Amino acid sequence: MSRLSAVILSGFLLLLPIAGRAATETLRLSDTAEQQQWRPAGLSGISYPQEGIRIQTPVRGTIVRPLQPSDSIDQLVLTYASLRPVDFSFAWHKKGKNANDFYQLPLSLKASESLTTFTLDLSALGNWDGRPDVIGFQFPAGIDIILSQMDLTGLPLSQKITSAFRCVWTFEGFTSHSINFFWGPLLCYSPVALETLFQNAPPRAQSAMRLIYAVLILGAAFFAVLWWQLKDRSRRQILRRFLLLSLLLWVFLDLRMSTELLTGWKGDFVMFLNQPVGRRVFRNLDFFPDFTEAARPVLVDQQHYVLLTPTPLLFNNFSRYVTFPSSPVTPENGSGAMIWLVYNRPDLSISAEGRIVRDGQPISPPGKVTHEFMKGTYFFRVTPVSTVKQ
Amino acid sequence: MILLWLPIGLILPTLAGWFLMRILEGGTPVLGMAERIALSFLLGLTFTIFLMFLLQIAGLSFFTRLGIVSSQSAITVVLGTVALFLRSGNRASAIASQEQEEPLKNCQFVKCHGSILRPGSGQARLTMTCLRVFQRFQENFQPLQRKFSFVTGFLLLAALLTVLKIVVGGSILLSTPSFFDDTLKNWNLRGKAFVQHQAFTLAMDPYEPTAVGDLSSYPPTVSMVKATIATLAGEWNEPLVNGIHLFWFIALLLLLYGWLRRFASLPWAVFGVYLLASLPLVLFHGVNAYAEIFLAGHLFASVGLLVSGVAEEDASRRAAFFRLSAFATGLLVFTKNEALLLHLPVISITLAGSLWFVWKQSRMTPREIRNILAWYSGFFLLIALPWLMFKWSHGLTFGNAKAVGDMAIGWQPKAVSALLVNTFFEGNWHLLFPLFFLLLLFLRRSAFSRPLVPLIGFILLILGLQTGLFLFTSLSTEAVMQTGSSRGFLQVVPLVVLATVMLVRDVFERNDQ
Numbered sequence: 001m002s003r004l005s006a007v008i009l010s011g012f013l014l015l016l017p018i019a020g021r022a023a024t025e026t027l028r029l030s031d032t033a034e035q036q037q038w039r040p041a042g043l044s045g046i047s048y049p050q051e052g053i054r055i056q057t058p059v060r061g062t063i064v065r066p067l068q069p070s071d072s073i074d075q076l077v078l079t080y081a082s083l084r085p086v087d088f089s090f091a092w093h094k095k096g097k098n099a100n101d102f103y104q105l106p107l108s109l110k111a112s113e114s115l116t117t118f119t120l121d122l123s124a125l126g127n128w129d130g131r132p133d134v135i136g137f138q139f140p141a142g143i144d145i146i147l148s149q150m151d152l153t154g155l156p157l158s159q160k161i162t163s164a165f166r167c168v169w170t171f172e173g174f175t176s177h178s179i180n181f182f183w184g185p186l187l188c189y190s191p192v193a194l195e196t197l198f199q200n201a202p203p204r205a206q207s208a209m210r211l212i213y214a215v216l217i218l219g220a221a222f223f224a225v226l227w228w229q230l231k232d233r234s235r236r237q238i239l240r241r242f243l244l245l246s247l248l249l250w251v252f253l254d255l256r257m258s259t260e261l262l263t264g265w266k267g268d269f270v271m272f273l274n275q276p277v278g279r280r281v282f283r284n285l286d287f288f289p290d291f292t293e294a295a296r297p298v299l300v301d302q303q304h305y306v307l308l309t310p311t312p313l314l315f316n317n318f319s320r321y322v323t324f325p326s327s328p329v330t331p332e333n334g335s336g337a338m339i340w341l342v343y344n345r346p347d348l349s350i351s352a353e354g355r356i357v358r359d360g361q362p363i364s365p366p367g368k369v370t371h372e373f374m375k376g377t378y379f380f381r382v383t384p385v386s387t388v389k390q
Numbered sequence: 391m392i393l394l395w396l397p398i399g400l401i402l403p404t405l406a407g408w409f410l411m412r413i414l415e416g417g418t419p420v421l422g423m424a425e426r427i428a429l430s431f432l433l434g435l436t437f438t439i440f441l442m443f444l445l446q447i448a449g450l451s452f453f454t455r456l457g458i459v460s461s462q463s464a465i466t467v468v469l470g471t472v473a474l475f476l477r478s479g480n481r482a483s484a485i486a487s488q489e490q491e492e493p494l495k496n497c498q499f500v501k502c503h504g505s506i507l508r509p510g511s512g513q514a515r516l517t518m519t520c521l522r523v524f525q526r527f528q529e530n531f532q533p534l535q536r537k538f539s540f541v542t543g544f545l546l547l548a549a550l551l552t553v554l555k556i557v558v559g560g561s562i563l564l565s566t567p568s569f570f571d572d573t574l575k576n577w578n579l580r581g582k583a584f585v586q587h588q589a590f591t592l593a594m595d596p597y598e599p600t601a602v603g604d605l606s607s608y609p610p611t612v613s614m615v616k617a618t619i620a621t622l623a624g625e626w627n628e629p630l631v632n633g634i635h636l637f638w639f640i641a642l643l644l645l646l647y648g649w650l651r652r653f654a655s656l657p658w659a660v661f662g663v664y665l666l667a668s669l670p671l672v673l674f675h676g677v678n679a680y681a682e683i684f685l686a687g688h689l690f691a692s693v694g695l696l697v698s699g700v701a702e703e704d705a706s707r708r709a710a711f712f713r714l715s716a717f718a719t720g721l722l723v724f725t726k727n728e729a730l731l732l733h734l735p736v737i738s739i740t741l742a743g744s745l746w747f748v749w750k751q752s753r754m755t756p757r758e759i760r761n762i763l764a765w766y767s768g769f770f771l772l773i774a775l776p777w778l779m780f781k782w783s784h785g786l787t788f789g790n791a792k793a794v795g796d797m798a799i800g801w802q803p804k805a806v807s808a809l810l811v812n813t814f815f816e817g818n819w820h821l822l823f824p825l826f827f828l829l830l831l832f833l834r835r836s837a838f839s840r841p842l843v844p845l846i847g848f849i850l851l852i853l854g855l856q857t858g859l860f861l862f863t864s865l866s867t868e869a870v871m872q873t874g875s876s877r878g879f880l881q882v883v884p885l886v887v888l889a890t891v892m893l894v895r896d897v898f899e900r901n902d903q
Contacts, residue, residue, distance in 0.1 A: 179570040179680060181872045182670050184817020207815035213824070239832060239897050246821055250668070253820045257670040258555055260817070265562045273565055282567060289567045321574040322567075324582050327595060 023071040027150040029053045037065040043139065051081065051115060052148035055139055062091060062102075064136025071154035072130030074123040075190050078109075079149035085111045086145050090120065093134035094127065103127045104138060115148050121193035123160070124205045130154070160189040168208050171260040172198045173267055174283050176314060184209060185256050212249050219245040288315055288343060291373065292322040295341055298370075298379055299326040306334035306364070308342045308356075315343065331363045338382045340364055346376030356380060393564070395623035396633045400431065402462040407434015409469035413476055414713045418706045420698070421714075425648025428641040429714070432687050436721045439614045441465050443724075444776060446590035453588045453621045545657055548664040556667070559677030560636045564629040573679040576605045578631060581616035585626055590614065592784060607786035609724045609777065612681045632679040639676030642687040643667060646884055649694045653701075653841065654895055662891040666884055671818040671876060685725045686881045689733055691718035693740070693848050693885055700744045701841030705758065712762045720769030724777055728878070731788070732855060734770075740848040741766060747843070802866030809860060809869050812876050819883070826886050829893040836896045837889075845889050852882050 028034050029052035038053065040046055042061030047054045055063070076090070089104040105125060109118050122128045137147075155163075167188040172178075185208035188194055197203050220242055227238045271281045282289050288309075299305055307328035309315035319328045319341070329337060340356065342348060348358050350369065355362035367382040407430035411421060421429065442461055445451035451461045568578050583594050592606040616631040623630055643663050650659035667673055675683050692715055699711030719737055722729040745762065748754045781788070813823050830837050830846065837846050856878045860869040868874030 174569075176569075176571065177872065178674065179572075179678060179877075180874070181812055181876050182674075182817035184670075184815070207811070209815045212821070216821075216824075235832075236897060236900070243825075243894055243897060246825055250665075250820050253817070254551070254668040257817050257820075258551060258668075261555060261670065261674065262558060265558050268562050268566055283569060285567075285569070317571060317574040318567075318569075321579050321582070324579060325586055325595065 024151050024153040025069060025071075025073075027065075027152070029147050029149060038063050038136070039065065049146065051146050052079075054144075054146045056144045057139055058141055060139065060141050062136055062138045064091065064093075064102075064134050067132060067135050069131055069152065069154075073132075073152045074121070074130065074155045074160070075153040075192055076120045076122060077149075077151040077153070078118045078120065078147065079115050079151075080109060080118065080145055080147055081112055081115050082109060082145040083111055083113060084144070085109065086143055088140060088143060088145075089138040091136050091138050092128070092132040094129060095131065095133045102134075102138075109145075115146075119192045121188065121190045121196065121204060123155070123189035124187065124193055155190055159191070163189050163191055163194050167194055167197065167205060168256065169259070170194060170197055171263050174264045176284065177201075178264075182257065182260065183207075185253070187211065212253070215249060216242075216246065285314065285318060286344070287373075287377075288318060289322070291341075291343055291377065292319050294371075294373075295339075295379060296323055298339055299323050302326045302337070302339050304329045304334070304337045305339040305341055306331050306337045308340065308345050308348065310344050334364075338384070340367070340380035340382065342380060343377050348376065354383070392623055392625070392627050392630055393633060396619055396630055396637075399619040399622045400435065400634075400637065402459075402466050403435040403438040404431045405434070406438050406462070406466040406469050407431060409466070409473040410434060410437060410717070411714070412473045413469065414717055415710045416476070416706070416713070418704075418710050420702075420707050420710045422648045422651055424644045424651070428644035428648065428687075429691060429718075431637065432641045432645075432691065433718055433721055435615060436611055436688065436724060437717075438462055438465055439611050439618070440721070440724050440773060440777075442618070443590060443610060443614065447780060453584055453590075453617055455622055455624070458618050458621055541657055545660045545664070548668075549660060552664055552667045555673055556636075556639070556677065559673065563632055563636065563677045563679070568628060568632065568679055570678060570680065572681070573632075576608060577612045577679060577681055578616060580605065580608075580610065580613035581620065581631060582626055584610075584613060584617035585620050588621075592786075606784075607781060607788070608727055611724050612684055635679050635683065636677065638684045638687055642676075642683055642690060642884060645687060645690050645694065646888060649690075649698070649888060650891060652698060653892065658891060658895050662887060665822075665891060666887045669819055669822065669883065669887075671880055672883060675877075675880060680877075681726055682877050682880045685722075685729060686884050688718055688722050688725050688729070689881055690884045690888075691715070692722055692733075692737060693845065694888065696737070696741060696744065697841055697845045699762075700748060700844050703753070705754075708754075709758065709761065713765050716762070716765040716769045719766060720773040723770070723774040727788075728881070730774070730778075732859075732878075733852065733881075736848060736851045736855060738766075739851060740844050743847060744844040798864040799862060800864075802861055802863070802870075805860045805866040805869040808872065809857060809875060812869070812872055813879070818876050819879075822883065822886060822890065826890045826893075829890060829897075833893050833896060836900075837893060842889060842892055845885060845892075849882060849885055849889060853879070856882075 027037075029038075030050060032048075035048055035053060040061060040063045042059060043055060043057045043063060044059060044061075045056040046063075047056070053063075086109050087106065088109075089106050091102045091104045093099075093102050105120075107118070107120065110116075122130075139145075164187050168185045170186070172183060183198075183203060186197065186203055186205040187208045187210075188197060188203075188205040193205060197205060223238045223241050223245075226241075227235070230237075268282070273280075275281070277290055277293075278287075280290055281287060295305075303325075304327055305323070307316060307319050308331070309319075312330075316328055328341070334340070342356065348356055351357045351362055353362075354366040354368055356364040364380065365382045367380050369378045370381045372378040408426070410433065411426055411430055412419075415421065442451060442458070445461055446453075451457045568574055579594065584590055587593070590610060594606070615634055619634065620626045620631055643666065646666055647659045647663050650662045667676070672683075695711050695715035695718060699708050699715060702708040702711055719734070722733060722737075741762075745754070745759050749756070749759060780786075813819065826849075836842065856875075859865050860875055865874075868878075
């Protein structure tokens with residue numbers, strides 16, 4: 001066998017595990033045998049309907065089961081039903097650790113009357129080694145949820161590498177924190193992690209800088225060996241090579257971050273600058289810049305106005321600046337304010353007597369909607385007291 | 391068209407700055423062209439605004455077009471007159487000596503200029519200046535032209551990428567609404583209030599003129615610059631008032647370029663500018679309406695000129711560098727709050743250490759040292775005293791994110807990992823900090839000797855102080871929430887880049903073991 005053939009064959013053999021398939025282990029919580037595996041602690045109100053295990057606990061507690069995974073687990077798909085949104089924790093125990101030392105990851109699940117799934121990427125968690133010997137959940141008091149099935153999946157190396165590569169080149173876009181920091185290149189190892197990368201802050205991913213540092217350290221070690229073998233040992237020569245390697249990595253990082261910035265600016269151009277007024281979207285302010293611009297003429301003679309937005313801080317600062325000298329106030333401080341600006345609040349409604357209503361409670365004086373942009377986004381003018389009396 | 395008001399509004403302050411630079415340099419010009427333009431704009435604008443602030447609080451000027459033009463014209467004329475007066479005494483001898491010191495070499499396209507132009511005439515001086523520029527261009531680019539090396543190609547590509555990013559980012563800045571927090575809450579809002587009141591004011595709400603705004607304890611410079619330009623233009627216009635930040639960014643890049651050119655060749659200077667502009671957070675601040683780059687420019691001027699002064703052998707040139715640095719240091723007080731509380735004490739320590747160092751080497755007389763200290767104290771008192779008196783008399787807080795009196799002291803463990811992640815594992819600084827510290831470790835001898843020792847000393851002290859504040863005070867929330875820590879570092883990063891480039895150059899250009 002020629003040397004070339006040997007190299008190709010070795011490479012092929014080395015790549016075999018990469019081409020493997022995803023291995024999934026399914027835990028059906030509707031099966032009696034599976035239900036017997038689960039050990040509750042501190043919980044009460046556990047029942048076993050047809051769909052799985054139902055937890056209706058008035059007290060805080062945990063439910064766990066032992067596990068002997070045949071493959072490394074990278075992803076968990078939980079099938080559940082809950083009438084209300086629920087917050088609880090996924091818990092796991094690492095082999096060799098103290099029996100009571102559990103790691104936890106907080107989860108927030110949406111409400112769903114029928115069975116639905118929630119996918120959790122575990123691959124980039126700090127203390128997840130892929131082979132826990134116990135898994136389970138910790139529930140707060142007052143929860144009501146049916147757990148039906150858990151699919152524990154180990155992803156093939158090829159998919160992990162592809163995901164990691166794509167993760168490095170996935171960008172968040174400009175948000176309020178971009179002026180303070182950029183997450184930089186990240187490493188995640190599953191398509192789910194990639195899809196949900198920036199839904200959590202900080203992202204559930206590892207910094208790709210650790211890879212860069214690994215290359216630098218390997219490079220330094222290589223150059224050190226080279227230095228050792230050289231007859232003419234010049235420390236400066238070695239340092240030069242190390243600096244050239246650093247420059248190479250710097251340029252790579254520059255290209256990565258430049259692409260992120262240019263992509264963000266392109267987004268501004270496509271979504272905002274290249275759209276007609278009224279359809280423009282600007283970063284996480286969405287349609288708000290055009291909304292406040294339209295409000296300016298209405299507010300010319302108004303000292304204050306009430307502003308109702310989904311979250312207060314960002315919109316409040318922006319609105320205060322754009323509509324200066326008129327300033328926004330909260331409904332509680334809005335006594336005397338004649339204009340109410342309601343932005344993206346479909347949860348608010350107008351009562352029969354013309355008041356803005358939140359959770360069934362009127363929060364504004366009587367008035368009327370003077371301009372409606374879309375459901376939940378409108379200008380509301382309070383009816384002057386003299387007019388009401390007449 | 392309204393954007394034209396931006397350069398128009400900068401002409402008089404920059405001209406005033408130009409005269410100031412000439413006054414401070416005295417008979418020995420020490421600045422290169424790039425540095426002179428950048429400093430004239432940067433320091434001239436801040437100084438003009440400071441004087442306008444004094445006129446405003448004295449009730450002698452208002453934010454009207456006439457008020458601004460007349461006050462700025464008066465400042466420029468006075469400074470111009472002083473500059474001309476100071477120069478007229480030794481102009482002829484300076485020209486003669488300059489011509490003797492820098493004979494034209496390798497000048498191919500004009501051979502008979504000396505014989506037909508009267509020496510000392512305006513035409514002759516203009517011709518000589520043009521010839522020198524051409525000669526320098528030849529000197530710098532001829533080696534590059536001879537061998538279009540890998541380095542040249544790399545630097546050209548790097549420069550192209552940098553220009554592309556600045557142009558695209560700048561265009562977005564000039565065409566989208568203000569977005570980030572401090573722009574909306576502080577710099578632009580206060581500017582709008584000045585325009586609304588047609589005067590400098592602490593009240594943010596025109597309906598409540600006695601209520602002092604939350605952020606009025608910040609120096610008003612950035613907001614006043616914006617208000618000045620908007621008033622000249624006759625309206626508050628977002629691209630117009632935000633465009634000034636691009637000028638500050640370019641001035642910072644020019645300052646770095648100018649400083650490096652004093653000690654290194656053109657490729658190293660271009661390389662340094664590339665490294666700085668490639669840092670994502672630096673670039674992003676450069677093309678957004680925040681005040682960190684504005685402060686970073688002043689800090690760079692102050693420390694950079696101080697370092698140049700320490701490195702200089704010629705006494706009159708050294709004195710000129712120190713005077714310029716003293717002026718930039720004084721103006722620092724009028725940029726942002728942290729300049730007074732954080733940077734100024736460290737600059738004072740660096741200055742004291744540098745003067746001691748130079749005195750121990752017998753390179754300066756006690757009289758020279760006394761003169762330098764007098765310049766620094768004088769400019770500090772000239773600028774800090776009125777501002778601090780004003781703050782004190784109006785009950786404005788001292789502090790940055792928190793008033794000094796409200797800060798709790800104690801170990802803040804969460805800040806450690808936050809600072810480590812922010813500095814080494816995010817996308818803010820590439821490999822700047824690990825490289826800088828590694829180079830310090832391996833090149834201790836170069837780093838802690840002339841000309842770099844004051845620069846390295848300043849950087850280590852300021853980074854140490856900032857880190858200490860985040861680790862031991864309630865300012866740790868700024869690090870843990872990542873709201874202010876990287877912006878604090880950002881102000882010093884141009885100096886870190888400067889030191890790193892000088893150390894890298896040392897590795898590549900020195901041939902010893």
